[in-house]
Amino acid sequence: xxxxxxxxxxxxxxxxxxxxxxxxxxLVVEEAPRPAAADGELLVAVEAAAIxxxxxxxxxxxxxxxxxxxxxxxxxxxxxxxxxxxxxVEGYAxxxxxxxxxxxxxxxxxxEFVAVPVGSLAHRSPTVSSTVAAAAVLxxxxxxxxxxxxxQLGPGHRLLVRGGTGAVGSFLTRFGHELRxxxxxxxxxxxxxxxxxxxxxxxxxxxxxxxxxxGLDGFDLAVDAVGDELPEWVYAAVRPAGGxxxxxxxxDAELVERYGIRSTFFVVEANQERLQELDALLATGRxxxxxxxxxxxxxxxxxxxAAAAPGRAPGKTxxxxx
Ligand SMILES: NC(=O)c1ccc[n+]([C@@H]2O[C@H](COP(=O)([O-])OP(=O)(O)OC[C@H]3O[C@@H](n4cnc5c(N)ncnc54)[C@H](OP(=O)(O)O)[C@@H]3O)[C@@H](O)[C@H]2O)c1
Numbered sequence: 001x002x003x004x005x006x007x008x009x010x011x012x013x014x015x016x017x018x019x020x021x022x023x024x025x026x027l028v029v030e031e032a033p034r035p036a037a038a039d040g041e042l043l044v045a046v047e048a049a050a051i052x053x054x055x056x057x058x059x060x061x062x063x064x065x066x067x068x069x070x071x072x073x074x075x076x077x078x079x080x081x082x083x084x085x086x087x088x089v090e091g092y093a094x095x096x097x098x099x100x101x102x103x104x105x106x107x108x109x110x111x112e113f114v115a116v117p118v119g120s121l122a123h124r125s126p127t128v129s130s131t132v133a134a135a136a137v138l139x140x141x142x143x144x145x146x147x148x149x150x151x152q153l154g155p156g157h158r159l160l161v162r163g164g165t166g167a168v169g170s171f172l173t174r175f176g177h178e179l180r181x182x183x184x185x186x187x188x189x190x191x192x193x194x195x196x197x198x199x200x201x202x203x204x205x206x207x208x209x210x211x212x213x214x215g216l217d218g219f220d221l222a223v224d225a226v227g228d229e230l231p232e233w234v235y236a237a238v239r240p241a242g243g244x245x246x247x248x249x250x251x252d253a254e255l256v257e258r259y260g261i262r263s264t265f266f267v268v269e270a271n272q273e274r275l276q277e278l279d280a281l282l283a284t285g286r287x288x289x290x291x292x293x294x295x296x297x298x299x300x301x302x303x304x305x306a307a308a309a310p311g312r313a314p315g316k317t318x319x320x321x322x
Contacts, residue, residue, distance in 0.1 A: 010034060011033060012031045012032065013032055013034040013111055014029065014031060014032075014298070015029070015030065015032040015110060015112065016028070016029055016073060016074060016297065016301075016319075017071040018070065018072050018074070021070065023056055023304075024308065027304060029298050029300040035107065036084070037084045037085060039088050040087075040088050040089060040118055041086040041089070042082050042085055042116055042121065043083045043085075044080040044113065045083040046078055046079075046113060046322065047131075047320070048133070048294075049111075049134055049321060050075060051307045051319070052138060052167075053304060053308055053317075055074055055075075055076065055104065060104045060267075061104060064105045072107065072108075073108045073109070073114075074304075075108040075109050075110035076102040076104055076138070077316075078101075078108075078116075079098070079124060079129075079130035079131070079133035079137075080130060080321075080322070081096060081097050081098065082096040086115075086118075092118070092123075096123060097124040097125075097126060097128075098123060099124045099134065099279070100116060100137060101121075102120060102270075109321075110321075112297070112321060112322075120270035121272075121275065122276050124279055125279055125283040131294060132282060132289045132291070133279070135167070135290070136278065136287070137275070139168040139170065139171045140171045141268050141270065141271065141275070141278070142171070142247065143168055144175060145266065145268050145274075146223050146264075146266075147176060147223070148175075148179075150266060151223075154179065154180075156180070157220040157221060158184070158218065158219045158220045158221070159181040159182065159183050159220065160186070161173050161176065163224065164183075164192075164199070164204075164225065165192040165195045165196050165314055166226070167290070170315075172223050172225055173185050176200070177202075178200070181221075183202050183203070184204075184219070185203070185204055186204075186213065186216075187204060188207060188208060192314070193206050195314070212231060212233040213233065217236065217237050218239045219238050221242060221243040222237055222238045222244050223246075223247075224244075224246045224248075225247065227247060227248035228248070229249075230246060230251060235255040235258075236259060241261065241262065242262070243261065243262050243264065244261050244263040245264045246264070246265050249265070290314045290316070292306075292307070292314060292316060292317050293318075294318045294319070294320045295320070296321075299319070303319055
């Protein structure tokens with residue numbers, strides 16, 4: 001008998017799935033085969049799974065090596081408890097609270113169970129709620145990889161964060177401050193500006209959507225946390241030989257050359273050491289992780305539609321599965 005009273009023999013589970021490539025309109029709630037914990041994997045009984053809306057536009061969501069993956073299960077940012085331990089896995093037991101990031105070319109956690117390679121998760125402190133852990137994991141790991149691994153941001157560096165109060169933007173602003181950089185953020189409203197100051201921003205520039213700010217230049221590093229088509233003013237804001245990190249689509253090579261800057265695009269991967277550091281940070285209770293809205297798993301596409309709604313509250317949209 002496993003953690004939620006289903007017999008071990010249960011072979012199916014409830015999941016959100018898409019049988020055809022597309023947007024939220026393709027998502028249905030249905031019975032799906034329950035995965036098993038293969039070599040080096042854990043089967044996790046999902047408690048919470050967060051949404052990154054653009055994941056439905058990412059190629060690896062739908063195919064791997066040109067091979068169609070449908071039906072797919074979205075939502076790679078999860079928290080739950082261990083339901084089964086696969087061969088060769090040590091240090092975990094049934095019932096352990098865990099959280100992590102399922103690789104984007106595998107079935108996600110918008111389901112009752114998810115099979116996860118052991119390297120893609122870590123123990124979760126009992127004081128860290130599954131909703132907070134699921135909402136924080138992707139934005140925090142992405143911000144850390146951008147500022148520390150890719151850009152080696154340091155004290156006194158001038159950092160520009162475009163969209164500094166979104167899910168990823170909030171962690172970029174917070175970590176930039178904690179790394180003692182001089183942090184300038186752009187936001188699209190006064191309200192967001194106040195949140196940016198609370199996160200540690202030194203300077204806030206309100207840039208209504210579609211407009212270009214004046215006088216932003218000489219930055220050592222700019223990170224785009226909006227994810228739309230990157231406007232030229234962001235390239236121009238970086239000093240020659242300075243860095244630009246983008247997260248949704250690779251940057252425009254011509255503009256990179258014209259402004260003589262160094263650019264980076266990456267797709268974040270789980271990292272156990274970072275997950276453990278994140279758990280310790282969240283366990284301090286000092287980090288306010290914004291959650292825009294929560295939905296039961298059975299809400300299916302409604303959660304993705306809410307994540308796309310203009311004017312929605314800041315933060316992640318999260319399925320609360322258990
Ligand atoms: N490469 C990777 O590994 C990776 C990992 C995570 C995320 N991402 C990408 O990073 C991007 C951000 O993700 P997220 O989860 O942080 O999204 P999010 O929470 O929706 O944040 C997006 C932010 O951008 C602002 N924004 C949206 N449209 C804008 C526009 N036209 N002009 C100015 N500001 C605008 C929003 O501000 P307001 O709503 O307040 O206006 C919000 O603060 C997405 O494209 C996502 O796919 C990539």
